Amino acid sequence: MNVYIYPDAQTLAVAAAALLAGAVIEKPDAVLGLATGSTPVPTYRELARLNKAGAVSFAKARTFNLDEYAGLAPDHPQSYRRFMNEQLFDHIDIDPANTHVPSGFAGDAEAADYDVQIAAAGGVDVQLLGIGHDGHIGFNEPDDTFSRTTHRVELTDITRQANARFFDSVDEVPTHAVTMGIGTIMQAKRILMIATGRDKAETVRAMLRGPVSPRMPASVLALHRDVTVMLDAEAASLR
Numbered sequence: 001m002n003v004y005i006y007p008d009a010q011t012l013a014v015a016a017a018a019l020l021a022g023a024v025i026e027k028p029d030a031v032l033g034l035a036t037g038s039t040p041v042p043t044y045r046e047l048a049r050l051n052k053a054g055a056v057s058f059a060k061a062r063t064f065n066l067d068e069y070a071g072l073a074p075d076h077p078q079s080y081r082r083f084m085n086e087q088l089f090d091h092i093d094i095d096p097a098n099t100h101v102p103s104g105f106a107g108d109a110e111a112a113d114y115d116v117q118i119a120a121a122g123g124v125d126v127q128l129l130g131i132g133h134d135g136h137i138g139f140n141e142p143d144d145t146f147s148r149t150t151h152r153v154e155l156t157d158i159t160r161q162a163n164a165r166f167f168d169s170v171d172e173v174p175t176h177a178v179t180m181g182i183g184t185i186m187q188a189k190r191i192l193m194i195a196t197g198r199d200k201a202e203t204v205r206a207m208l209r210g211p212v213s214p215r216m217p218a219s220v221l222a223l224h225r226d227v228t229v230m231l232d233a234e235a236a237s238l239r
């Protein structure tokens, strides 16, 4: 695991975008695993800037997002599909048909089929991850075991409270989601985790220094052979 620390979130975003764009420059039909949430927004802005400047083309790239809220249609204002369109896909030259977000209406069989689609695309070349305050990656919450394939999950109160900022109230935050499993994430050839802000510092410390445990899902990254962790100074402050 390689850990890099940047003075601020914007500098980190430039580095994260350079890594992702570099993967696509090297392999134009690369498969990118993408995340939603606040952390990747500046990275997506930088990717759009690089695309507009002609530094990278996503015309042949394919993407698979980590997760989607259960019960939200793709055009719902708070759906992760809509988020991705608004934050990234609408601003780059990607073919919308090459972008994939799990269906929020998937039962277990359809959810697991997402892994089959990823494998058919040749597997994820670089998986971008954020980290939840409880250590979740994707929506894999602390549990007794590590999950395997894409599946339906119940969201914890911590996660629903954290994500309430995107909704009118916490009651509107869906109670369930469909997420890539830990097994799905660990099959990516390369993983890029980004974390910013003082509120992530304790979780980052637990991920980097604590035991590998499904109680701290992100700790599993210690078992992957190609992980880059990018932190801003605040997220790295307790490390």
Ligand code: F6R
Residues within 6 Å of the ligand: 034, 035, 036, 037, 038, 039, 040, 066, 067, 129, 130, 131, 132, 133, 136, 137, 138, 139
């Ligand atoms: C998003 C996702 C989540 C977020 C995490 C951090 O697709 O899978 O694991 O990465 O909840 O979210 P932010 O960046 O909003 O702090």
